[in-house]
Amino acid sequence: SQLLATVSHELRTPLASIKGFATTLLRQDVTWSEAEQRDFLRIIEDETDRLGEIIDNLLDMSQIEAGALRIEREPTQLRGLVRELVDAMRMRTESHFFDVDLPTELPRVFADPRRVRQVIRNLLDNANKYSKAGQISISCQVDQDFVTVSVSDQGEGIPPQYLSKIFNRFFQVDGKSTRRKGGSGLGLSISRGIIEAHGGKMWAESVLGQGSVFKFTLPLAPNEA
Ligand code: ADP
Numbered sequence: 001s002q003l004l005a006t007v008s009h010e011l012r013t014p015l016a017s018i019k020g021f022a023t024t025l026l027r028q029d030v031t032w033s034e035a036e037q038r039d040f041l042r043i044i045e046d047e048t049d050r051l052g053e054i055i056d057n058l059l060d061m062s063q064i065e066a067g068a069l070r071i072e073r074e075p076t077q078l079r080g081l082v083r084e085l086v087d088a089m090r091m092r093t094e095s096h097f098f099d100v101d102l103p104t105e106l107p108r109v110f111a112d113p114r115r116v117r118q119v120i121r122n123l124l125d126n127a128n129k130y131s132k133a134g135q136i137s138i139s140c141q142v143d144q145d146f147v148t149v150s151v152s153d154q155g156e157g158i159p160p161q162y163l164s165k166i167f168n169r170f171f172q173v174d175g176k177s178t179r180r181k182g183g184s185g186l187g188l189s190i191s192r193g194i195i196e197a198h199g200g201k202m203w204a205e206s207v208l209g210q211g212s213v214f215k216f217t218l219p220l221a222p223n224e225a
Contacts, residue, residue: 006170010054010184014047057186061169064193071112071197075221078140078147079106081117086138089124096128101139107224109147115194116218119202122187123151123214129183131155131211145220146200152213158206166204167192191216 021040025032032040063069079102086098109116120138127136134154141148158166158173165171170185195202195216202216 003170006184007058011051014050014054017047018044018051054184054186057184057190060190060193061186064190064197069193069197071115071194073110073112073198075108075224076111076113076116077106077108078102078116078149081113082120082138082140082149085117085120085124088121089128089136093128095133096131096136097134099135099137101137103140103142105142106140107142107147108221109218109224110221111198111218115198119191119194119216120149120151122191126187126214127151127153127155127212134211142220143217146217147220148215148217150213150215152211154211157208157210158204158212159208160206163204163206167202 021044024030025037025040060069082100082102086100090098124136124138131153132155135152136154137150137152139150141150162171162173166173167188169189171189172183172185192202195218199219200217202214204212204214206212
């Protein structure tokens with residue numbers, strides 16, 4: 001019932017906004033300017049995307065919990081993938097600067113590139129969302145037969161008692177402020193599920209008020225030692 005309550009709340013918020021703006025546009029007693037109409041339609045479009053995202057997340061979540069997440073592993077070069085995601089994130093913020101630190105010889109990992117992209121995008125999104133400004137860094141380090149990827153920010157940080165809880169589904173450190181920032185508390189639990197399905201681990205380290213680092217490991221592709 002907890003799950004149902006949260007899910008219906010999450011779905012209702014964008015739904016209410018879509019309904020509200022559609023009703024507003026359909027009013028026959030008011031004439032909206034073209035600019036106003038475009039603003040309302042843009043909100044409807046954004047909220048529809050948000051509904052789609054929540055549904056995708058719920059589907060991923062239920063597949064992970066059933067142990068049925070489909071991953072298609074192949075030897076995957078992280079370099080291009082990291083660069084592409086950082087470049088996309090650069091376009092979305094002016095208050096952050098980015099540091100990418102990859103070793104010159106970065107062996108390929110054995111992973112589903114689409115899923116790894118989803119994980120790194122989620123960590124970069126969070127770094128942006130939970131830090132007002134400052135540096136966002138991403139680095140890769142090779143340790144024997146694993147690559148460790150780290151994403152760090154200089155944001156608000158996470159209280160020590162919540163460092164493991166944030167990976168639980170729907171958990172948000174500050175329900176109110178995080179809700180303003182959007183998100184449904186599913187991103188990290190899905191990300192950890194994806195990494196574990198690859199045989200890797202994911203965890204967080206943080207100093208409150210100074211920033212957070214999220215790390216995960218992925219196995220090297222065969223013959224890449
Ligand atoms: P969402 O961002 O949708 O709330 P996530 O599962 O991605 O959900 O994150 C869960 C919670 O962990 C967030 O609500 C936030 O409280 C905390 N969190 C995640 N990333 C960071 C970060 N980089 N800095 C501080 N807190 C974070």
